[in-house]
Amino acid sequence: MFTEQPPDSERSPQARRLAQTREAILQNARQMIVMQGIEGFSIRALADSIDYTPGALYKYFSSKEALVDAVRADCFEELNNYIAQQVLTAVTTSDMLLLGGLAYIEYARQHPQEYHLMFNMEPSQATSGEQRAIAMRTLLQIVQLGIAQGQIVVQGAYDAAAIAYHCWAIVHGMASLQTTVLLDERHDLPEVNRLILQKVIEGFTP
Numbered sequence: 001m002f003t004e005q006p007p008d009s010e011r012s013p014q015a016r017r018l019a020q021t022r023e024a025i026l027q028n029a030r031q032m033i034v035m036q037g038i039e040g041f042s043i044r045a046l047a048d049s050i051d052y053t054p055g056a057l058y059k060y061f062s063s064k065e066a067l068v069d070a071v072r073a074d075c076f077e078e079l080n081n082y083i084a085q086q087v088l089t090a091v092t093t094s095d096m097l098l099l100g101g102l103a104y105i106e107y108a109r110q111h112p113q114e115y116h117l118m119f120n121m122e123p124s125q126a127t128s129g130e131q132r133a134i135a136m137r138t139l140l141q142i143v144q145l146g147i148a149q150g151q152i153v154v155q156g157a158y159d160a161a162a163i164a165y166h167c168w169a170i171v172h173g174m175a176s177l178q179t180t181v182l183l184d185e186r187h188d189l190p191e192v193n194r195l196i197l198q199k200v201i202e203g204f205t206p
Contacts (some may be wrong), residue, residue, distance in 0.1 A: 029067050075117060080131055121171070
């Protein structure tokens with residue numbers, strides 16, 4: 001997940017089979033973690049569930065930690081793709097920030113176990129890797145575009161980087177609350193989330 005792979009058409013049949021098997025292992029591991037939690041996950045249990053031997057799995061992932069990290073990276077990529085799809089209709093940078101923020105929260109609501117896996121575990125290659133970098137870089141680029149177009153106003157040290165961090169902190173906080181203590185609370189939270197994000201964005205737009 002951490003290095004770009006050539007298109008399937010450029011791979012040998014053996015390489016394609018290996019990639020397909022690796023992806024199948026990855027998706028089965030993710031499903032098991034979501035269903036049973038990370039505490040109940042093991043290489044042996046996964047091997048038993050898909051009729052493999054633990055040794056066969058170690059040909060694709062060097063350890064349980066490496067497999068879990070690959071699942072985390074896969075979730076980061078899925079989150080990034082989901083947000084990218086949701087902002088396609090945006091016209092202004094304010095729209096991009098609003099729709100992107102709401103998409104972030106909605107992904108967490110739909111995938112609370114994956115969200116926990118991504119953000120509530122020890123830092124790892126997945127949390128400092130390319131997919132995390134893409135998320136932050138994209139957010140920063142939207143803010144910088146807004147500044148260049150006069151749609152976002154910086155105020156001293158409250159610059160592009162600070163605004164991007166502010167946006168991420170707000171949506172991450174709301175997403176975290178909704179996947180934990182507010183999991184079964186208020187059905188109007190999507191409307192409240194939109195209102196809060198609109199107020200935050202108004203704070204740095206002219």
